[in-house]
Amino acid sequence: MKNLTVKIFAGLFAVAAVLLASCNKDDESYSFLLNERGAFVEEPGGKTSVGFTAVNIVSVTPTTVPQGWSVTVDMNERRIFVTAPTTFPEESAKADTEEKNENVRFGTVIMTGRSGGGASVSMSLYVSLAELIDLTDQPSNCYVLNKSNVRYCIDVTRKGEDTEATIAPASVAILWETPYKVVEYPKLIDGKAYFYHAVGTDDKKKEFFNHGNALLGAFDAAGNLLWSWHLWCAEFDPAGEQIELGGEVMMKRNLGAGVVSGTSEADILASYGVYYQWGRKDPFVGPRYYNMADAADAQIYDSQNLRVYPDYAATDAERGTLAYAGAHAMTFLTGTKESGYNWLQKADASLWGAVKNNNDPCPRGWKVPSREVFAKLSIKDAVTPELEKSYGFTLTDGTNEAFFPAGGRRSFLTGALTNMNDNEVRPTPWTGYYWSSTGEGKEAYAMDFSFDINGTRAGSSFQGAALQYAAGGMQVRCVKIR
Template sequence: MMKKLFVICSWALLLGGCKSESGASDPDGDKPVPPPSAELLQKIEDLNAGLVSLKTLAGAVSQSEVRSLAETEDGVRLTFCDGTEVTVACNAAAEAPLIGIAVDGDAYYWTLAAEKDIPWLKDAAGAKMPVSGPVPVVGRDDKGFWTVTTDAAVTPWQIGDGSGNPVEATGDEQVELFRSVKAGNGRVEIALTDGGTLSAAQVNDLSVAGTANCYVVSAPGTYVFNARVRGNGAGEGVGFEPAIEMADGMTADWLWTDSEGLVSGVALDTTSGDIFLTVGEGRGNALVALMQDGKVVWSWHVWVTDAPQTMTYGNGTVFMDRNLGAAGTTAGGTDAYGMYYQWGRKDPFYGGEKTETSANAFLEAKNGTVVNPAYPALDWAFSKSATTTDGAAANPMTFYNDKVGTGYNWLASPNATLWGEAKTLNDPCPPGYRVPETGAWEDLISGRQYIDGVSVWDGTNYGMTYTHGGQTAWYPAQGYRNYSSGAIVGLRSSTGGSGAYWSAETSSVKSYYLFFRSKLSSSGSINNELDMNRSYGYTVRCCKE
């Protein structure tokens, strides 16, 4: 028994059974029927192509979730998680449909929706035609009327309107199937020309704009990203193959989060190589990992914050308005504190609101985060040793440091290409952003001093404000994690604290960074030409690629 009608093939034909004065008056009339125009032939082709797309869409919405939507010249392209792609052309003024589909039991069947009682479209054997089977083909007969056939072996018959009269193919018909496509609240709503709606769950694709080691999430919902690529997959000599091959025993899970329930439902689709996750209410950070037999293969930073804004500095560099990992931008507020990074590593180290001693290094991290108990070998830790790039990736919560040559490093064999002028697969910034070069801050500085009206030390809020073009950027003096212990130092001290921001540039064995505070004795108050051991944990302010 038919349960519910979903007329979704909204061909937008201008119906009603009216007869054209210049066309055929009835099937047996003897008036000459002009050949179909090129425009009409194109519309017939578009209608049949639309039916094929409709079949694909009907199957996709019942079996998969929408992964992404994109505006194209031909309409809205919907990409589903199972790989299906359908492009729909929308027309808000389209008229009522001619042919549609309806549900009978648990399956969709083609119907002649123009008929009063919605009769089923039948195949050569007289059986109802499931939408999952052959697609009806429309055309125009030699008398100038619309026809339909359900099988290559079946002679086409004329399509009748609600009164049983044949429908003339005039060339004035509209061919769009859909009125609009809208996304919101975790669903995609497809408005049809007959007033009905198709609805599909939406999974937001974080990697649709490109893969990276960090993804920004600004609203609760279900998300997915491509786990088959390390970072952005670019850069040579960084110690990793760009591609990740899916293998038996692989799973996905969260490793830590700074807010209970911020990230949940983490799962790996081993067929597609996608990681799915659900983000709840709140703002904060989490680390999600691809695991194999309980060990980390690669991990990604999920940064839950309001969509970062950008500001163009005086030299043309476009910066984010906040530190990487910051929940906000409040001057003097701890929400503006971001994560700490050892130079060249992709994984964030939790910050905190207080300084630490060597004896209680990572106390802020242990008190401020929830660590997944399913992986007891993974926890916030300091290791007085150097490691490999593989070792660092497998232990993203361990802060490494050792004497390496003439400097201190987390990496046993120093590598100056882990970050660079061109973004690499080890860069910690989200898609479209990278770690800046030192020159990006050149217009903040005049001979190692602040510039009046441009860069100003704020002794009340402990940080620096940069002003250009009527906009301001806030740089908190967040301190850093000391290379020798991993402890947070330089944060809101009696001298006002200090700021330390990594650049992508390197010296022989060290790396350059932006350093500022209220006053530096021999080095001035602000300096972007200092270099320091790569095992320090400094903050990062990402700039546009």
């Protein structure tokens, strides 16, 4: 992960060097660089400021400003001052006025710096009227971000929900996120990480909630990853979307999923969520396509909005430890025959457990269920042509029921996403794997089911609790902590 961080900073400086520095006809060098790329205020009419550095720049001026915003520059202080509009269309519509209010809540300011020789260089500054949601009193490995155009704040001196395991990060950054720019502008202030969950917009500038996932990392001064947090962007309240199943209160959707279920390709894909190796707290991204074509991973991006890729490496004496896994959150550690196809060299069946610990990937107040929960379930559905389109099964405990998408898994040998059967006519991706918190020896228990393409319920398989190789990447369905 240290190498990844170095690449991030190297890429940033390279871009800065190319885009922000040049020479005029007298061979005088100049540069203009914003200290931050986002400026946020919490109330209408609110103010904030952003610093900048400038070399041989005689003036900095805003050349494009969103409607209603005010932007001024102090060259002596090297600061840009931003003021939000005081009113917006929905407020002004109530007033008795003929003047139409077109002020906007967020947009992009273009700042242009000019050198003494007449050359210019421009930078973009995103501005937004955004509520701040402070989650620093709710430490966790996973946070549900269910509001957009909101700036969040979490405590990054804490490991998971532990009150004693603390760290002192020097910086924070997005390790990966999907889709593009689902979380932006990470910033570290006094042990707190601030970041922005943006509003999604389509080609016609229509706004929508930006579903997705991100992994935020905290680094020491040398660029080593100290800890990381899953940011789950989904428009739902876990407390309001739950069901009693298998003797526990369970979420209706998979960990990291944007929707509960779906029949469209987009919704089927969004229902899968993210994938975990047993005992690890950090998620791995799902497929790019709903049918797992070419076993392609979803495209992921870093803090600089550059494409990044997960790593795949076989476990060995160096890599096969919990410490290595935590410091390399984007490395999928494949199993070997010698390790018993566990990502650890020395298996630890207590990494997840009956009591939630710092390795558990679920949000605060939730945990990975024990094997006993899944063992109480069975397939409710009879196989029909309509059921084939749902890409999953409804499971029941005899009283209540919930839908479970068949999102396949990541191979314990290669890390590749697998789900497709070999039928050329009807290649239905219909296998589901869900980790429990129960480990045993080098393996761990999981629930798995598969769809029988011959169309008989009796031919479909279901195992509520079967031992699986711990290096495999599977989905998680969280249950509420009692």
